[in-house]
Amino acid sequence: MTKLVYFAWVRERIGKGEEDIDLPADVKTGTDLLRHLKSLGDEYAHALEHEKVIRIAINQEHVEHDEQITGAREIALFPPMTGG
Amino acid sequence: MTKLVYFAWVRERIGKGEEDIDLPADVKTGTDLLRHLKSLGDEYAHALEHEKVIRIAINQEHVEHDEQITGAREIALFPPMTGG
């Protein structure tokens, strides 16, 4: 099981802040993860529609989409940040 | 009579903070003033030795050495500023 966490409009569109998911063995990168999640339902498809703007963090560190996610404890998906 | 005011090491070397002086008619610019003052005594010659570093203000506004000083109420001579 991998813990997924969502923030801002990604969270709102998916309809939850976090969940534990069993990832198929062929989901190896951030890009794979986005495609897999989009197949799970309309709410995911809507939240992750524009893949390029979605930011990914593994174990609370920013990563590129092509980064390996295998073995991650916590993966976060969120929009570009707007703090400060 | 013209009021002259001095600051920092110019003041210390001349030995006073201000004085009223009758300027000869041929003292028309800042450069003329520096040369005239240097003729008044060793303390002035020492204070104004390096003419180029001396800053001049007329009626409390910075001016270049070649500026006309005729009619000035108050002329200030001082070293480069080191505030802040």
Added chain:
Amino acid sequence: MAGGVSAPVTVRVQADDFDAAAEAARLTEGRADAGAVVSFVGLCRDEGGELSALELEHYPGMAEAEIGRICRIAIERFSLLGVTAIHRVGKIAPGANIVLVVAAAPHRHAAFDGASFVMDYLKTSAPFWKKEHFADGRDGGWVDAKESDDRAREKWA
């Protein structure tokens, strides 16, 4: 010289307001090698009276870690004597404080650059998101990230 591991980094994410003066004083307390302290306070604008509140969401844990990482890079890069960064979360009213960054250094340009650098990186890489609430009851939605903020960060690269 300045900087290095001994320069303190203080990072907090909190709902409560902060006291900018107290944070700046804490940074220079008991030391006389700091010649310059630059404090940045970001406030909630009312957008000409239209905005009733900003709501700030963050990623707990990562937000603090990311700001801390940025502060330590700033200390190294500008030989700062210390940095304090505090970011508020939750609902924030127009005119109220959102974020504080204080940088101390021996000289002024390092302190200015340090505080400015931390803000430019914080804006684009610390996990916070702003939602607008409008005075007329409309939900203004999530604030879009600005390209100008990305460019401001790239300036330091």
Added chain:
Amino acid sequence: MAGGVSAPVTVRVQADDFDAAAEAARLTEGRADAGAVVSFVGLCRDEGGELSALELEHYPGMAEAEIGRICRIAIERFSLLGVTAIHRVGKIAPGANIVLVVAAAPHRHAAFDGASFVMDYLKTSAPFWKKEHFADGRDGGWVDAKESDDRAREKWA
């Protein structure tokens, strides 16, 4: 928009210490168009324990006028919402405040640039002079103007 004649300029030259937080608060009090406030505080360094005090001399009247002129240029140039500048004179102990500049603006880069601009000009054109007193009783003499300060100012030209 921001800036213009309505943006307040406060300038003071005084022997007493100042309260940076109170000055920053005053600048944004009752308004919600300021999104950024940058405060610069210049302090007296002890130069590794050698310095016992700085003595600051100024040209009364011209000092205030010159700082005011610089602040008004900054307001115009960076569309600031207000600037406060306070410079202390007389004997100042290591660790104590010397100068405060606070700049308020809608956005952060204007506030950073405004405060930094005022400091760079103040350093080289406001009539103040520093004399050093050393801990061992030596009179350190008048501080020399720095070329780096002239260059910092030229950067804005």
